[in-house]
Amino acid sequence: MKSPQQGLNSALVALMSVATGLAVASNYYVQPLLDTIAHQFNLSVSLAGFIVTTAQLGYAFGLLLLVPLGDMLERRALIVSMSLLAAGGMMITALSSSLAMMLLGTVLTGLFSVVAQLLVPLAATLAAPEKRGKVVGTVMSGLLLGILLARTVAGALAQFAGWRSVYWTASVLMILMALALWRFLPRYKQAVTLNYSQLLRSIFSLYASHRVLRTRALTGCLSFANFSMLWTSMAFLLASAPYNFNEGEIGLLGLVGAAGALAARQAGGLADKGKAKLTTSVGLIIMLGSWGMTALGAHNLVALIMGILLLDLAVQGVHITNQSVIYRNMPEARNRLTSGYMTSYFIGGALGSIISANAFHHFGWYGVCTAGATVTLINILIWWRNSHLESV
Numbered sequence: 001m002k003s004p005q006q007g008l009n010s011a012l013v014a015l016m017s018v019a020t021g022l023a024v025a026s027n028y029y030v031q032p033l034l035d036t037i038a039h040q041f042n043l044s045v046s047l048a049g050f051i052v053t054t055a056q057l058g059y060a061f062g063l064l065l066l067v068p069l070g071d072m073l074e075r076r077a078l079i080v081s082m083s084l085l086a087a088g089g090m091m092i093t094a095l096s097s098s099l100a101m102m103l104l105g106t107v108l109t110g111l112f113s114v115v116a117q118l119l120v121p122l123a124a125t126l127a128a129p130e131k132r133g134k135v136v137g138t139v140m141s142g143l144l145l146g147i148l149l150a151r152t153v154a155g156a157l158a159q160f161a162g163w164r165s166v167y168w169t170a171s172v173l174m175i176l177m178a179l180a181l182w183r184f185l186p187r188y189k190q191a192v193t194l195n196y197s198q199l200l201r202s203i204f205s206l207y208a209s210h211r212v213l214r215t216r217a218l219t220g221c222l223s224f225a226n227f228s229m230l231w232t233s234m235a236f237l238l239a240s241a242p243y244n245f246n247e248g249e250i251g252l253l254g255l256v257g258a259a260g261a262l263a264a265r266q267a268g269g270l271a272d273k274g275k276a277k278l279t280t281s282v283g284l285i286i287m288l289g290s291w292g293m294t295a296l297g298a299h300n301l302v303a304l305i306m307g308i309l310l311l312d313l314a315v316q317g318v319h320i321t322n323q324s325v326i327y328r329n330m331p332e333a334r335n336r337l338t339s340g341y342m343t344s345y346f347i348g349g350a351l352g353s354i355i356s357a358n359a360f361h362h363f364g365w366y367g368v369c370t371a372g373a374t375v376t377l378i379n380i381l382i383w384w385r386n387s388h389l390e391s392v
Helices: 010-025 031-040 045-065 067-071 075-095 099-126 129-161 163-184 196-209 211-239 247-263 267-272 276-296 301-326 331-389
Strands: none
Touching: 010 075, 010 099, 010 129, 010 163, 031 045, 031 129, 031 163, 031 211, 031 247, 045 067, 045 099, 045 196, 045 211, 045 331, 067 075, 067 099, 067 196, 067 331, 075 099, 075 163, 099 129, 099 331, 129 163, 129 247, 129 301, 196 211, 196 331, 211 247, 211 276, 211 301, 211 331, 247 301, 267 276, 276 301, 276 331, 301 331
16 A cells, blocks of 8 residues: 555646545535426425435435544545445436435435545545645635535536436546546555444544534534525525526526635645634634625625625635644544534534525525524634634
8 A cells, every 4th residue: 555645646636626526516416406396396495495404414424424434444445435326326316206216315425425525534644744734725625616516517407408417417427536536546544443333432532532623613514504504595596586597597606606615725725824713713704794795695696796705715714724723633533533523514504504494485585694694603702712722
């Protein structure tokens, strides 16, 4: 097996970034399609929103139950196997003739698409210590770009070939990516004496013994809740007056979020330079301000675009910083640290989608924005209370 630094170069970082984005995108193709699917299966807004919640919960279970295996099994084989299983879940969704079948495909896809969270700690392990934050930032940019561009691609494909074509195309791409990863990823397995049950218990031990991990996990949880709140209800806002957008037009808003994600790439480098606390604080303040712009976006497209750009910039910046901080310690436990942190992260996403769908159903777009601003304020208070625990 290769030593950690032997297997990493810029081409492999790029491949891992694309693979991470493609894997996580599988949970987000549905968001610009929610209005169409709701009409096809005769669903209410809140029930259609539950499809997004199911994806997030499947992902959260995968993070908790599958990602720790990266500290025990050979990484390349595990990554390739899970990529193929995620492709199978999307095939079930493409074939679905009922909501129950769609939810089955969705939860399986979510469960195995956590392969993205095996690639991130592997990249951190393969990177030289002085470049770790930058490499993590690059791979994490691939992850968030996958989340955001999934909407653009899904909207465009659905407009011309129907919503099922999105899942057929995505499953084929995932299979091809699995083959590429098998060809180019180095084999890597670390020496860990823990069995599976001990690995799972150790996640909770890490939480109990590392207050910085708990703080960063909660900050990430509430940040991603904001992200999910915005994007879960976006399709319903844009499909109705005054916008009346079709699927393709709704998907184009993902490009705005992608610009925000790219702008946040440098957060990992700033964390490497000892500015993690500053990056987090500024990100949370920008996140709060973004909801004011987003609220104006109920009737103003320019304000909506600005709100999306700012929120996605802030969420990605805080997220990259969080992971850079928690990866500094315990390199032998990076998959378990990822499992603990990202489980909290996607639980936040699931809660955000539930809150968003219900807020939109009962109070409209302004209800969603008020809820988002409230969650952000709570996040800021928690961060400011606990940030003194970190040295940088």
